[in-house]
Amino acid sequence: MLSIVTITLKGIFRDRIFQGIMVLSVLFIFIPSVASLSMRQVTELSTTLSLSLISFIMLLLAIFLGATSIWKDIERRYTFSVLSLPVSRSTYLVGRFLGIAIFMLIAALFLGSAAIVSIKIASLTYPPARPLLWSAIITSIVFDALKYIIVVAVAMTLATVSTSFFLPVFGAISTFLAGTVTQQVYDYLQTPSAQAAVSVVVRKSALVLYYLLPNLSGFDLKVHAIYAIPLNTQGLLLSAVYFLIYIGIVLSVGALLFARREMK
Amino acid sequence: MIAIETAGLCKQFKGKKMTRVDALKSLDLQIEAGEVFGFLGPNGAGKSTTIKLIMGLLKPSSGTASIMGVDSTLTDSRRQVGFLPENPAFYDYLSAEEYITFVGSQFRMDSSLLKRRTEDVLKRLDLWEARKRPMRGYSKGMVQRVGLAQTLVHDPDVYILDEPMSGLDPIGRALVKDIILDLKRRGKCVFFSTHITDDVEKVCDRVGVIVKGSLVAVDLVENIMRSGVEGYLVHLRLQDGAGRNFAGIEPLRVAGSTSEFYVSCSAFNAFMGEVNASGAEVALVETRRRDLEDFFLSLVNRP
Numbered sequence: 001m002l003s004i005v006t007i008t009l010k011g012i013f014r015d016r017i018f019q020g021i022m023v024l025s026v027l028f029i030f031i032p033s034v035a036s037l038s039m040r041q042v043t044e045l046s047t048t049l050s051l052s053l054i055s056f057i058m059l060l061l062a063i064f065l066g067a068t069s070i071w072k073d074i075e076r077r078y079t080f081s082v083l084s085l086p087v088s089r090s091t092y093l094v095g096r097f098l099g100i101a102i103f104m105l106i107a108a109l110f111l112g113s114a115a116i117v118s119i120k121i122a123s124l125t126y127p128p129a130r131p132l133l134w135s136a137i138i139t140s141i142v143f144d145a146l147k148y149i150i151v152v153a154v155a156m157t158l159a160t161v162s163t164s165f166f167l168p169v170f171g172a173i174s175t176f177l178a179g180t181v182t183q184q185v186y187d188y189l190q191t192p193s194a195q196a197a198v199s200v201v202v203r204k205s206a207l208v209l210y211y212l213l214p215n216l217s218g219f220d221l222k223v224h225a226i227y228a229i230p231l232n233t234q235g236l237l238l239s240a241v242y243f244l245i246y247i248g249i250v251l252s253v254g255a256l257l258f259a260r261r262e263m264k
Numbered sequence: 265m266i267a268i269e270t271a272g273l274c275k276q277f278k279g280k281k282m283t284r285v286d287a288l289k290s291l292d293l294q295i296e297a298g299e300v301f302g303f304l305g306p307n308g309a310g311k312s313t314t315i316k317l318i319m320g321l322l323k324p325s326s327g328t329a330s331i332m333g334v335d336s337t338l339t340d341s342r343r344q345v346g347f348l349p350e351n352p353a354f355y356d357y358l359s360a361e362e363y364i365t366f367v368g369s370q371f372r373m374d375s376s377l378l379k380r381r382t383e384d385v386l387k388r389l390d391l392w393e394a395r396k397r398p399m400r401g402y403s404k405g406m407v408q409r410v411g412l413a414q415t416l417v418h419d420p421d422v423y424i425l426d427e428p429m430s431g432l433d434p435i436g437r438a439l440v441k442d443i444i445l446d447l448k449r450r451g452k453c454v455f456f457s458t459h460i461t462d463d464v465e466k467v468c469d470r471v472g473v474i475v476k477g478s479l480v481a482v483d484l485v486e487n488i489m490r491s492g493v494e495g496y497l498v499h500l501r502l503q504d505g506a507g508r509n510f511a512g513i514e515p516l517r518v519a520g521s522t523s524e525f526y527v528s529c530s531a532f533n534a535f536m537g538e539v540n541a542s543g544a545e546v547a548l549v550e551t552r553r554r555d556l557e558d559f560f561l562s563l564v565n566r567p
Contacts, residue, residue, distance in 0.1 A: 010358065080349040081353065086339050087339065
């Protein structure tokens with residue numbers, strides 16, 4: 001599996017689309033200047049912009065890498081060569097996933113470092129009202145990476161059954177969008193007004209989707225990072241456990257589906 | 265020992281409008297270790313489907329396939345195989361050297377042995393100079409040679425090659441034939457598909473012909489060549505009476521004292537008896553036979 005992880009990483013680093021996406025990180029240079037235009041809360045705005053830029057780049061990477069990696073291997077017929085080696089399909093799938101997941105963490109480290117420099121410059125120029133909570137900023141970046149690794153797993157699982165890139169690309173985007181609001185929808189449906197206004201069928205369907213789709217809101221710690229709010233360790237631990245279990249389930253389903261796929 | 269075996273192997277694909285297409289119909293095949301087996305068939309006959317089933321890339325609709333006694337649906341069945349897919353494609357961002365190393369690592373080769381074998385196969389397939397370049401810059405023939413190199417690197421007992429000569433120039437084709445003959449000398453089993461009969465005639469021990477998903481013939485190449493003898497062209501040097509006939513057979517041509525006769529297999533003994541009795545000198549006997557291509561075409565065109 002290690003060699004599959006290695007070739008996956010080599011493939012990502014040598015890909016021109018990835019290089020193009022990473023050029024976006026140049027925008028970190030402009031963040032302190034742009035934030036200074038707000039005249040107040042410059043550091044907070046710098047933090048917001050930096051974390052949002054990381055999120056945007058990571059989303060692009062997750063969609064691009066997660067949705068196209070398996071699909072491209074099948075489309076370009078690389079799978080005929082690789083799957084005829086003594087490699088099980090599940091090993092291949094997990095190896096590809098781990099390669100991308102490791103890359104996402106490396107990208108988070110690189111982008112996070114650029115963000116920290118950017119936020120530091122802004123905070124030195126315009127000291128914030130509340131001291132910066134670096135641990136919250138770093139944890140927010142790490143959990144952002146975990147969130148997008150979940151999106152990668154979903155995209156790869158969709159790619160195991162898809163014959164085109166539409167399903168993995170748009171499926172992953174839809175899952176990401178839905179995953180960020182499932183918790184709010186669930187909370188709303190528990191309120192008395194929703195119980196009265198929403199039909200039972202819709203409520204049951206929403207409940208099924210709540211358990212089926214990833215709950216990504218637990219990975220969004222931007223508010224803690226921007227306003228220096230101390231983190232809830234127990235909540236973080238719960239999110240980390242959820243991450244591992246959800247990834248495990250999604251990849252197991254992906255491996256089962258991929259094992260049944262015919263390589264025509 | 266049987267290297268490759270299929271028993272009642274069938275494959276159906278879903279066609280348009282809920283129809284079913286029988287790509288492969290109950291294939292029974294046994295290929296011995298050390299044997300070079302040519303799998304002949306026209307385009308769309310089911311050659312690649314068979315190979316994909318043996319390699320576990322497709323699931324059989326019914327029947328079984330095994331390699332060295334291990335069921336093809338198991339990952340371990342591929343541990344002693346070198347496989348070249350039809351029109352191979354490899355991670356084009358990797359160099360040939362990186363890819364061969366990757367393949368060797370999947371077979372758990374010792375790193376020093378892998379390094380040595382990688383160098384050997386790349387040199388043998390004339391890829392040494394280009395070994396560090398990404399494969400996206402390779403020609404079709406070079407990619408095909410990388411495909412062959414990755415089948416050889418771990419020195420397996422069984423080779424399954426789907427159209428190995430495809431995309432190669434005459435030098436490349438000669439090289440592949442040499443490699444197959446070398447593998448044969450070393451007691452390896454080679455199963456390769458092709459629609460070029462000349463390839464089979466030169467390197468194979470046995471040939472199977474598949475037409476429309478059914479195996480229509482399996483025989484030793486030697487038997488086919490022998491059974492294909494239709495007659496003989498006999499050149500006789502006659503001191504006198506050039507142009508005379510023997511056993512009722514008239515000469516085709518007469519040039520000076522030499523007469524040329526076409527003699528069918530059934531008339532050969534009587535003809536030669538009369539020739540011997542007459543004291544005529546036999547200058548040359550040429551065998552007239554149907555070649556493998558004629559044999560193949562007769563099977564393919566059979567109603």
